[in-house]
Amino acid sequence: xxxxxxxxxxxxxxxxxxxxxxxxxxxxxxxxxxxxxxxxxxxxxxxxxxxxxxxxxxxxxxxxxxxxxxxxxxxxxxxxxxxxxxxxxxxxxxxxxxxxxxxxxxxxxxxxxxxxxxxxxxxxxxxxxxxxxxxxxxxxxxxxxxxxxxxxxxxxxxxxxxxxxxxxxxxxxxxxxxxxxxxxxxxxxxxxxxxxxxxxxxxxxxxxxxxxxxxxxxxxxxxxxxxxxxxxxxxxxxxxxxxxxxxxxxxxxxxxxxxxxx
Ligand code: KIV
Numbered sequence: 073x074x075x076x077x078x079x080x081x082x083x084x085x086x087x088x089x090x091x092x093x094x095x096x097x098x099x100x101x102x103x104x105x106x107x108x109x110x111x112x113x114x115x116x117x118x119x120x121x122x123x124x125x126x127x128x129x130x131x132x133x134x135x136x137x138x139x140x141x142x143x144x145x146x147x148x149x150x151x152x153x154x155x156x157x158x159x160x161x162x163x164x165x166x167x168x169x170x171x172x173x174x175x176x177x178x179x180x181x182x183x184x185x186x187x188x189x190x191x192x193x194x195x196x197x198x199x200x201x202x203x204x205x206x207x208x209x210x211x212x213x214x215x216x217x218x219x220x221x222x223x224x225x226x227x228x229x230x231x232x233x234x235x236x237x238x239x240x241x242x243x244x245x246x247x248x249x250x251x252x253x254x255x256x257x258x259x260x261x262x263x264x265x266x267x268x269x270x271x272x273x274x275x276x277x278x279x280x281x282x283x284x285x286x287x288x289x290x291x292x293x294x295x296x297x298x299x300x301x302x303x304x305x306x307x308x309x310x311x312x313x314x315x316x317x318x319x320x321x322x323x324x325x326x327x328x329x330x331x332x333x334x
Contacts, residue, residue, distance in 0.1 A: 080115045080156050081248035082186065088280070089269040090116075095248075095281025097271050098289065101127050101144045103149075105286060106151035114155045116248075118188065118208075118283060119145050121216070123159040126287040127149045133215050136162040140227055149183020155320060158185030158208050163216045169199030172219045176200045176207075186247070190214045192237040194244045201245035209241030211262075212275065213253035223274070225258035234258055235265050242266040252277040253299070274299030 081333045088095050097116040100106045111116055123144055124136040153297045159179035166172035166189050175294060176187045186206035189196055191214050197207050212224045225231045241249050247268040251259050256276025263270040263279055272276060272279030274297070287293040288300035292310070296302050320326035 075331075076207055078154055080154055082156065084116060085156065085248060085269055086267075095269055095271060096285045097281055097283035098284070099123075100286055103147045106148045106153050109286075110151060110153035110155060114153075116158060116281075116283075117148060117153055117155045117185070118158045119148050119160060121162050122285050126285060126293060130267050133310050134163045138162060138165055138178060142178060145179055145182040145184050156185045156206075157183060158186045158188050160188045161190075166193065166200075168195045169195045172196040173203045173205075175226065176203065176205045180205055188250065190216050192240040194240050197241060197244035197246055207246045207269075208243075208271075209238070209244075209246035209249035210252065211237040211241060211249060212251045215252075220323050221253070223253050224257060225255040231255070231258045231261070238262045238266050238270070242268045248281075251279055285290070 085095060096114060097118060098109055098114050099120040099122055100109055100120045101119060102148035104202065106117060113269070120143065121133040121136040121141065123140065124130040124133045140163055141159055145157065147324065148157055152266050159182070161172070161175055161179070165175045172189065179187050186208055187200060188208040188210055189200070190210045192211060199207065200207050213221060215221070217236065225234045238249050246268060248271055249266065251262060251270050251272045252274060254272070254275040256278065259272055259275035269280035271281040273283045284300055288296045290304045290306040291302040292306035317326065
């Protein structure tokens, strides 16, 4: 098991922005994937509520509960990665500052180093930060409240709102902010306008860092979104392995002598 003697801090992530060093963030929902992310030196690991879609098979993130998140944060934390573990706060678990603090503390008790809240929910962010819990903000497309998943910041009013939202999140004390599905030139403006790192997903190359859902990167998903780059084709490899196993069992060649105690 990895030993996190030198846990990455929010200040180190902010120093990376100052140095112009890009921040590579990935999601994880389980122990072994987290160990591998740690081996690769991933500095921030997001236990996203995207688990509702890629692990549970829901249409969207709305049905994900606190108990679901706690279960998966515990699995990720058990790998003791150096990277900062960010636990996503599910839909309707931070409707007031008080509720946000209670639920953020539960995620921290489960092993998260920080939490993520969607939207410019300034009173909630302030309250969680005041409780000593680092907050990752999230602006642009907000899957917990969007009626439709579409690119944000296309029109001037939308672009102005996005910059204002990111500034509000930074002023409220967030240590970094996710920009989801944002027109590239607006993401560039936001990145220049805020002192904290911007972590893009479908927001072009000029953010301070990038985040991908690990299933999309691995090709281990029903449908890989356009903004993701697929670095492996795990689904094809799994199909091959499952079919080969079935064939071997049916043919009586598994287990063979190597897998049998005589
Ligand atoms: O839930 C998630 O994985 C996220 C990322 C897409 C940023 O919020």
